[in-house]
Amino acid sequence: MTLRSLLLLVALGSAVAFAGCREQTTPAVWVLTAGSTSVDLRLARWEPSEAVAIARRVGGARLELELRPGFRGHVRVEADGACPSEASFEGDGAQATVVPPRVVLPEWIADVGYDRDVDVVATSGCPDAVVPPIAWQVVSGDAPPLHVIDDGRRVRVHTPSLEKALSPVRASLPTWGIVPISPRTQGKITLEARFAVGAVAATRRVQVVAAARATGVPTVAAGGRVYLFGDGWTVEPGAQGRAPALAAAGGFTEVETHASGRFVLTDSAGRRLGVRFGRYDEMALDCARADCHREVGRSVEGSPMTHVFERGLAGTLGEGYSPACAVACHALGEPGEDDGGFVHLARTLGARLPPGPDPAWFADMPRALRRTSGVGCMACHGPAAIPEPGARWSVLRADVCATCHDAPPRYGHVAAWQASRMATSDRTPETRKGECAACHTTAGFLAAIGARKEIDVPSEAGVIGIACAACHSPHAKGAGASLVRDVAVQGDFGTRPLGTSAVCVACHGGRGGATPADLPRATAARLALSPGPHATDRGCLACHGAPRDPKAEVHGAGHSFRANPATCRPCHTETPAERVDAKGQTIARRADALFQSLVRRGLVTAAGGTTPHAAERYAIAASASPALADAARKVALVHDDRAAGSHNAARARALLDEAEAALR
Amino acid sequence: MPVETSEIRLRAGSVTLVGALALVGACAQKPTQVIDEPTWVSTPAPSDVGASCADVHSARACWGASAGAVVLVARPVPAKGDAWRCVGQRDARACRRRKGTSGPFACGDGGCVQDHPRMPDDGEWECFERGGAVVCHGGEPAAGVVAGRRDEAWICGERRGAPGRTRVCVDLAPDRPDDGSFSHCTVQQRAAGARQVCGPTKEPSLGGACEADLGCPAGAACVSRVCLPARAPLGECWQDTDCGAGEVCVFATCAKRP
Numbered sequence: 001m002t003l004r005s006l007l008l009l010v011a012l013g014s015a016v017a018f019a020g021c022r023e024q025t026t027p028a029v030w031v032l033t034a035g036s037t038s039v040d041l042r043l044a045r046w047e048p049s050e051a052v053a054i055a056r057r058v059g060g061a062r063l064e065l066e067l068r069p070g071f072r073g074h075v076r077v078e079a080d081g082a083c084p085s086e087a088s089f090e091g092d093g094a095q096a097t098v099v100p101p102r103v104v105l106p107e108w109i110a111d112v113g114y115d116r117d118v119d120v121v122a123t124s125g126c127p128d129a130v131v132p133p134i135a136w137q138v139v140s141g142d143a144p145p146l147h148v149i150d151d152g153r154r155v156r157v158h159t160p161s162l163e164k165a166l167s168p169v170r171a172s173l174p175t176w177g178i179v180p181i182s183p184r185t186q187g188k189i190t191l192e193a194r195f196a197v198g199a200v201a202a203t204r205r206v207q208v209v210a211a212a213r214a215t216g217v218p219t220v221a222a223g224g225r226v227y228l229f230g231d232g233w234t235v236e237p238g239a240q241g242r243a244p245a246l247a248a249a250g251g252f253t254e255v256e257t258h259a260s261g262r263f264v265l266t267d268s269a270g271r272r273l274g275v276r277f278g279r280y281d282e283m284a285l286d287c288a289r290a291d292c293h294r295e296v297g298r299s300v301e302g303s304p305m306t307h308v309f310e311r312g313l314a315g316t317l318g319e320g321y322s323p324a325c326a327v328a329c330h331a332l333g334e335p336g337e338d339d340g341g342f343v344h345l346a347r348t349l350g351a352r353l354p355p356g357p358d359p360a361w362f363a364d365m366p367r368a369l370r371r372t373s374g375v376g377c378m379a380c381h382g383p384a385a386i387p388e389p390g391a392r393w394s395v396l397r398a399d400v401c402a403t404c405h406d407a408p409p410r411y412g413h414v415a416a417w418q419a420s421r422m423a424t425s426d427r428t429p430e431t432r433k434g435e436c437a438a439c440h441t442t443a444g445f446l447a448a449i450g451a452r453k454e455i456d457v458p459s460e461a462g463v464i465g466i467a468c469a470a471c472h473s474p475h476a477k478g479a480g481a482s483l484v485r486d487v488a489v490q491g492d493f494g495t496r497p498l499g500t501s502a503v504c505v506a507c508h509g510g511r512g513g514a515t516p517a518d519l520p521r522a523t524a525a526r527l528a529l530s531p532g533p534h535a536t537d538r539g540c541l542a543c544h545g546a547p548r549d550p551k552a553e554v555h556g557a558g559h560s561f562r563a564n565p566a567t568c569r570p571c572h573t574e575t576p577a578e579r580v581d582a583k584g585q586t587i588a589r590r591a592d593a594l595f596q597s598l599v600r601r602g603l604v605t606a607a608g609g610t611t612p613h614a615a616e617r618y619a620i621a622a623s624a625s626p627a628l629a630d631a632a633r634k635v636a637l638v639h640d641d642r643a644a645g646s647h648n649a650a651r652a653r654a655l656l657d658e659a660e661a662a663l664r
Numbered sequence: 665m666p667v668e669t670s671e672i673r674l675r676a677g678s679v680t681l682v683g684a685l686a687l688v689g690a691c692a693q694k695p696t697q698v699i700d701e702p703t704w705v706s707t708p709a710p711s712d713v714g715a716s717c718a719d720v721h722s723a724r725a726c727w728g729a730s731a732g733a734v735v736l737v738a739r740p741v742p743a744k745g746d747a748w749r750c751v752g753q754r755d756a757r758a759c760r761r762r763k764g765t766s767g768p769f770a771c772g773d774g775g776c777v778q779d780h781p782r783m784p785d786d787g788e789w790e791c792f793e794r795g796g797a798v799v800c801h802g803g804e805p806a807a808g809v810v811a812g813r814r815d816e817a818w819i820c821g822e823r824r825g826a827p828g829r830t831r832v833c834v835d836l837a838p839d840r841p842d843d844g845s846f847s848h849c850t851v852q853q854r855a856a857g858a859r860q861v862c863g864p865t866k867e868p869s870l871g872g873a874c875e876a877d878l879g880c881p882a883g884a885a886c887v888s889r890v891c892l893p894a895r896a897p898l899g900e901c902w903q904d905t906d907c908g909a910g911e912v913c914v915f916a917t918c919a920k921r922p
Contacts, residue, residue: 029744042700052696056743058761064743094744260856281780282856285806286788297807310810349780350764363813364703366765368780376808 026092027053030065032077032085035100035125037107037324037352038204044079051075061352080200083126100125102197103132105204110336111224114187114210115161115250121154122193134195139205141189152193159187159210162227162252169406172398172418176460177273179227179252180216180399182406182414183328187211212334213403217394219384221339222260222277228253232268244277260384271460274391278384279340280332280372287377299477305375315357323353329404332372332379339383342372375404380474393457396442398423398467405468405556413468413556420560423465432457439507442470449487449506451476471503501539508540543567543646563643578645587652591639594659601663603632631662701742704758711737712754716896718819719750719837721796721871725887727896734895736888749837751816762839767859769841775863776841781851783858784818784833786811791858793851795881796869797893798838798860799916801902803831821899824906824918832899834916836870870915882922883914895919 034041040060046052051073054066065075067089077099078084085097104123112118124131134152142165147156165185166173173180187210194203212224220226233253237243242259255265257277265273288297300306309330312321328334333341345368346353354361365373372378380400381387387394394400398414406414417423425440426432437444442464447454451473457464472483484500498505538545546558547566558564578586585593598604603624620632634655638644644652709717713735715728724739741748742759750759767780783789784800786809791800801823805811814820820833840847841862847869849862868874868881872891877884880891898917901907907918 026744031746049696053694055696055698056701057699058701064746066743279856284788284857285809286804288807289804293807297805300808303808306808307810345780349767352764360703364760364765365812366780367783367786367812367815368767370786370812371806371809374808374810378808 027069028067028071028089028092029094030067030075030077030087030089031094031096032063032065033096033098034061034082034352035098036104038101038105039079039082039099041079041082041099044077044082046075046077048073048075059352061350081197081202083129102126102129103134103195103202103204105193105206107205108207108209108336110207110209110334111212112159112208112210113225113249113254114159114165116159116210117156118159118208119154119156120191120206120208122152122195132195132197134193136194137192139190139192141208142187143189146191152195155191157189157191157208159189159208161250162187162211163250165210169418172423172463172465174216174229174397174399174460174462176229176267176271176462177394178214178216178218178220178275179229180397180402181211181214181227182399182402183213183404183411184402184406184408184415186213207336209336212337212339214399215380215395215403216397216399217381218273218275218387218391219382220257220275220277221334221337221341221383222257222279223338223340224334225254225256228255228265228267228273230267233265235263235265238263274388276384276387278382280342280378280383281340281345281368283378283382283384285371285377295477296475299475300377303474304481304483305379305474308375309373310362313354313357313362314359317357319357321357322355323358324355327353327373329375331374332376332383340372341383342369345369345372375474379403390456393443393455393461396446396457396467396469397461397464398469401468401472409555411556413559416556416559417465417468420562422561423467424463425465427463427465440466442467445470445507449485451485466507499537499539500541504540504544563646578649581653587638587645587649587656588642590656591635591644591652594635594656594663595639597663598632598635603628604636627662631659634659704760705742707740707742707748707750707757707759708755709738709740709750709753709757712757713737717753718897719817720890720892721837721840721869723871723890723892725836725892727893734885734887734892736890736892747839747842749817766839769839769862771841771843771846775861776843776846778839778841778860778862779857781858781860782815782818782835782839784820784831784835785814789833789858790853791851792853793838793849793860795867795884795915796836796838796849796871796891797897797915798835798851799832799902800835801830801832803833819897819899819916821916823902824900830902832902832916834897834899836893836897836915883912883917883919893917 032041032044041063042057042060044063046065051067051071052065053068056064056066058064067075072090074086074088076084076086079099081101082099083102085099087095087097102125104125106120109118109120122131122134131153136146136148136152136155138146142160144158149156165187166179169185189208191206191208192203193206194201196202211227212221214220214226227249229252231248231251231253233246235243235246238259238261240261242261243263244259245256247254260278260282262274262276265275287293309326311317312326312330313323315321327342331342333339333344335343338344349366349368351366351369380395398417402414405411408415430436431440438448439445441457443455443457445466446452446469471485473485474483476483476485482500485503487502487506489498489502489505541558543563544558544561547564580586595604603621605619605621620629624632638652638655641647709724712726713729714726717724717726717737719739722739724737725734726737727734729735747762748759749762749765750757752758766782767778769776769778783791784803786806787802788804788806789800789802791798817837818833818835820831823830823832838849839860840849845864846862848865848867849860851858851860868879868891870881870884870891870893873889874880874886874891875889877886880886883894884891885894893915895917897915901913901916901918904912907913910921911918912921
């Protein structure tokens with residue numbers, strides 16, 4: 001063989017070999033789509049491995065396998081927890097396969113109703129496979145022992161009754177209209193399933209929820225159910241002949257709402273309640289038009305509530321931020337419901353949330369999702385159109401905030417507040433009238449500080465108290481991270497700015513231009529704001545708020561407003577006790593003795609009123625000279641402040657000294 | 665020598681065989697290329713010419729070159745097997761998958777409906793669709809919503825006569841159902857939000873096949889047998905009255921009345 005022949009043979013061999021590499025045909029493409037969020041195609045393996053030229057992974061939800069040109073035969077794909085998929089390729093073209101999970105379990109079983117048996121059934125996603133035995137446990141929620149059937153392939157759980165679910169908060173609820181439902185009362189039971197597929201162990205969670213959360217505001221999501229206090233309610237069909245279905249439910253009325261629109265419900269006494277039903281994604285978000293709520297729109301642009309989901313995805317709420325977990329409160333809607341909320345839309349669009357912070361995901365979020373992300377207008381005022389004027393008082397109730405902030409122990413704001421006297425400040429009819437309302441009712445307070453117009457609150461509204469909306473405002477300009485209202489307060493409170501204490505001082509600093517002499521109500525401000533060892537930037541909250549721990553504040557600590565002795569440490573090694581004076585007396589004892597002396601001398605008599613305030617509770621005798629009347633007032637002020645010794649001991653002692661001198 | 669020759673022959677055959685096997689092996693052993701696809705895939709369009717270019721459905725048009733006339737250019741996409749939505753020009757062009765970024769089409773015998781169709785941004789818009797292009801006006805920011813990235817595939821501008829107040833945007837490549845038989849779409853504005861409704865009517869459409877200008881919607885030219893907007897879209901008008909005397913509003917752009 002000549003060298004020429006040899007080279008020819010080598011060239012021929014190479015040409016034959018290269019023919020297999022050259023793109024003779026359009027390559028076949030196999031598109032695999034995850035059939036469940038539990039299937040992660042990033043972990044997929046394929047056989048034969050050499051069949052695939054390019055594997056394009058699009059998150060965990062999609063895998064595109066571009067086969068080598070000319071490949072013919074079977075390809076098999078496997079991923080942990082997913083059914084194996086096979087496809088046969090005889091040429092070019094595209095094939096599509098949905099990859100189901102081996103064990104199909106629902107993530108949410110929402111709105112199943114109270115006091116009901118609910119079966120959670122595991123099925124196999126693979127045609128010929130059997131579901132393995134499953135071990136179940138209740139992770140959270142009020143559930144009786146589980147009834148496990150067929151080696152855990154079916155488990156029965158019983159949701160609590162509405163009466164039982166509401167029992168911890170019943171005293172704080174209204175007595176009529178829509179039953180507010182919070183995470184604490186929605187009868188949510190979290191189950192955990194553990195099973196093994198071959199050698200691979202798997203854990204899944206299933207949320208069984210009796211009812212969607214409800215603000216109590218008569219604008220509710222269509223596609224679910226709400227509850228009304230009492231029974232005997234009726235409803236008339238709407239313009240299109242549709243009406244919600246009503247059913248008695250153990251002293252309540254269950255309302256199934258599949259149609260959007262406005263319906264009037266009537267109770268057995270003939271009282272009417274107009275309710276708007278709608279979906280979050282149906283609402284135009286044009287509230288901030290120039291001719292409407294422009295200022296409110298501008299103020300919420302920078303609100304931490306508006307930005308909460310963005311901040312979470314940006315990682316500013318911690319690297320452990322889980323978007324899938326957070327959307328229940330950092331976006332609109334109820335997970336598991338077809339209410340046009342975020343989770344519903346994500347499911348509809350096929351959008352899979354990232355497992356952790358991912359700023360780019362937020363930036364590129366589909367429009368429909370973005371409009372339902374964050375805690376926007378519709379979180380409190382929706383999902384349907386805002387309530388009619390006669391029902392707008394209902395947005396002032398703490399129940400609105402409770403849909404997220406009533407999930408103790410993690411989010412204990414509302415639970416702590418409900419245990420405080422603030423929650424029952426308007427429990428008697430007298431406190432809702434006249435000038436009392438300015439500090440005893442939320443509506444009256446907001447009107448008094450000029451935050452909104454006076455509105456009528458009907459008697460059936462029940463006890464509202466000084467609710468969240470009195471001190472916090474998502475709308476207010478300049479409200480910081482905690483959304484505390486910036487209230488303009490008249491008076492001399494020392495050298496420091498009031499800061500967030502202004503909202504407290506508006507009532508606890510006296511009315512009509514208070515001064516530090518106005519014990520007891522101004523003393524707290526003086527204590528906090530004047531130079532001295534107790535002066536602090538946190539003002540009232542230094543003692544009556546949460547410990548200085550951002551996490552504690554986020555989780556609602558301090559909303560009982562009880563002074564926490566722990567805040568006195570480390571300066572006071574033990575729980576501080578008031579120092580006795582030279583005569584061995586405490587301020588409280590001195591004040592009490594002086595007060596009794598005033599009574600004996602006929603300078604002070606009980607006025608017979610029911611208000612707790614010193615100035616009104618005691619009547620100073622008309623016969624008292626101006627000096628004695630002033631002395632009596634000072635004694636009464638100190639006497640009425642149970643914490644005078646802590647608030648401003650020096651000032652309290654001075655007032656008592658002055659009173660004693662005048663009374664000698 | 666014969667032996668030698670035969671040895672040489674054997675060696676020659678071995679070399680051929682080894683060469684072929686080695687190259688086959690090299691081909692077969694080439695590892696799978698695994699790509700974790702980013703949301704936006706850089707997809708340059710080297711054929712772009714002129715001042716502006718845009719995807720027009722599955723075609724691509726450029727304006728400002730060739731004496732100002734619209735020209736048809738190549739429309740690269742990152743991969744086959746899916747629909748892509750692309751923004752930018754030349755080297756700055758990038759594409760992302762359409763799936764999951766707007767509402768899916770629900771199809772029946774008579775057509776398809778898409779809830780949550782694309783809009784220029786998160787704001788409030790009113791839209792209509794004509795000749796295969798969607799035109800929207802408005803753009804009032806959505807209250808209580810953190811503004812996200814604008815959809816740059818829309819060509820937007822200020823509405824004539826309403827500077828600073830109203831924007832107009834046009835999308836030359838709106839979503840279409842996978843089933844190509846329902847390619848005639850309209851946008852319906854409802855109280856419950858906009859939706860796109862697609863049916864089988866065969867009307868001329870941008871991006872559609874044509875033989876002459878008459879086979880294209882008004883304002884479009886038949887270029888290389890594809891209907892393309894005759895003028896570079898500007899996003900300047902919502903209706904004819906926004907334009908000057910003797911002009912009409914076509915694809916959100918004022919043009920001389922034909």
